[in-house]
């Protein structure tokens with residue numbers, strides 16, 4: 001390989017890895033992308049972010065925002081990182097939550113604000129109840 005083409009190859013490799021690094025940094029900047037894997041605390045924080053987004057959008061009647069947050073929350077539930085316990089009860093609670101999120105999203109798309117608000121109250125109750133369950137379960141061990 002000539003001296004010059006060797007440098008060309010090096011320049012391409014360096015350029016490509018810089019591009020890749022930039023792309024993956026940008027990728028990680030998108031808050032609701034489940035992959036690449038993030039620390040569990042950060043993953044759980046995203047649940048909270050979308051739930052807070054839901055309160056805001058349900059309060060102001062922004063139904064488009066509601067369905068977007070609901071759909072992203074629904075995706076988080078499908079992520080393997082969601083399955084912390086894996087017990088039948090945990091799986092059942094997760095399935096119930098997914099149904100509630102689906103109803104919330106449907107109500108928002110059908111522009112039924114009151115139905116979406118009700119589904120949200122149901123949803124928040126399930127956050128509390130599952131956290132209590134997880135806490136109790138750990139104390140028993």
Ligand code: HEC
Pocket residue numbers: 040041044045047048051084085090093094097123124126127128130131134
């Ligand atoms: C099916 C059970 C389940 C449901 C439903 C659930 N979570 Fe969680 N959540 C967990 C588990 C398990 C953890 C991790 C606890 C740990 O690792 O100590 C967690 C942790 C969190 C955390 C991190 C704070 C902490 O104590 O570590 C936040 C924030 C959170 N959840 C928000 C929510 C919100 C908001 C909802 C409702 C939209 C929700 N969760 C519904 C199981 C659930």
